[in-house]
Amino acid sequence: MGKQAGVALEQERQEAASKKMMWILVIGILAPLFDTTITNVAIDTLARDLNATMSTIQWVMTSYLLALGMVIPLTGWAVERFGGKPMWLFSLTVFLLGSILCSLAWNVESLIFFRIIQGIGGGLLMPIMQTMGVRASGGQKMGKTMAVAGLPALLGPILGPVLGGLIINNLSWRWIFFVNIPICIVAIIMAWKRLPKDESETNTQRLDLLGLLLLSPAIVLIIYGLGEVGTNNGFGHAAVLVPFVAGVLLLTAFSIHAFRKANSALIDLALFKVRSFTVSSMLLFLSGLTTYGSMLLLPLYYQQIRGESVLISGLLLVPQGIGMLLTRTLAGKLTDQIGSRPVVLVGTILVLLGTLPFVQAGTDTNLIYLSVALIIRGAGLGAIFMPVMASAYLDLSTKQVPHASSTTRIMQQIGGAFGASMIAIILQNQLAAQPTQDIAARAIAFDQTFLWSLCFTALALIPAALLPRVKKVSSVK
CATH class of the missing domain: 1.20.1250.20 (MFS general substrate transporter like domains)
Structure with a gap:
């Protein structure tokens, strides 16, 4: 009975620590999730205030999504190589830097470029959060773990459009990015002080560079091609087919490469x-x-x-x-x-x-x-x-x-x-x-x-x- 009580006590301790860590991570993930929904609402205002056409202003969203797709394949290797906590802090810092730069953008071209920096930070955050949450829970009570992890994804669609509407109606468009700054700062401080260090040793396995050069462009081209469907009124246009087919071919090449490299692939x-x-x-x-x-x-x-x-x-x-x-x-x-x-x-x-x-x-x-x-x-x-x-x-x-x-x-x-x-x-x-x-x-x-x-x-x-x-x-x- 004593042994069973000890096991139960250890499980309770692990569950409490896991839940505490997940709430710290949730604060950090709020910023990119709110940012996406708020920026969607503000597209028309951005086009008007920056004297840009709709075809140009769409790149404010597209550049973010493409950068996000580009870095996602890196997260698995990066967490293994450098650890979850350092990568989490790095990602939040990059997103914070991108938000500050976006709020200071002087024209549409600079805003598009700074959104790429934001996308790099935002693309790393969600996979890192999932990895750290699953590892902390030890695979037990995954439903509860994912319920906490998924909370920001639920709050974003609720509060994002409302917050975006309030900002657009009453403040400058720059506040779309200003709101990220305090969230990121609080998230960085809490993560620095309270996130536990990775217990497992970091992996020294080299980055699968060929896999990265195949997979990241594949994701970017597929997402870009699909994004052009609405603009070109269908799939049967070169602007859609060329990037999409190129992306599928690169994805196929990556699959062949990954099968050959087995568990050392990206x-x-x-x-x-x-x-x-x-x-x-x-x-x-x-x-x-x-x-x-x-x-x-x-x-x-x-x-x-x-x-x-x-x-x-x-x-x-x-x-x-x-x-x-x-x-x-x-x-x-x-x-x-x-x-x-x-x-x-x-x-x-x-x-x-x-x-x-x-x-x-x-x-x-x-x-x-x-x-x-x-x-x-x-x-x-x-x-x-x-x-x-x-x-x-x-x-x-x-x-x-x-x-x-x-x-x-x-x-x-x-x-x-x-x-x-x-x-x-x-x-x-x-x-x-x-x-x-x-x-x-x-x-x-x-x-x-x-x-x-x-x-x-x-x-x-x-x-x-x-x-x-x-x-x-x-x-x-």
């Missing part, structure tokens, strides 16, 4: 031999169609069909975030108790039910009715992300965790770019197909696009049914 492809990781990666990609696509579609519906302002549109989307918060903790607990499969299946069904009212929404659909639908939709989204992320780390070794964090983030980024581009082109085609361009016709176009989004969400039921049904006794080994 990304260990042996991860995909683990069923739970492969299925989770598929779901993370598909989540781009439901999450990132809706982040584009829902605000546009309220602004273009309902005629709401940016601030009011942000406030009308708050119910979706509330729904996410309602299921976050419960989804984490249930994942630890019964496995991720039933939780994700129920979550996906809730997303379907919450999206259905928008398939028939018009110019005067009751806003309370739509808000309730958004709460249900948000509850479903909140029940999907954490269990999927927890499943991704089942049956992985400690050495594989950094590689898994980089790979899952890559899947999310490419899936997000794919989802946003698909929804954008479907909406444009539906708008072009309407015989008139009055509000009623545009509402029909939005209804048809929401129907497509509904179908994409239903596809996720297939891999969700392949997730683990029961809790595994051992996770990270």
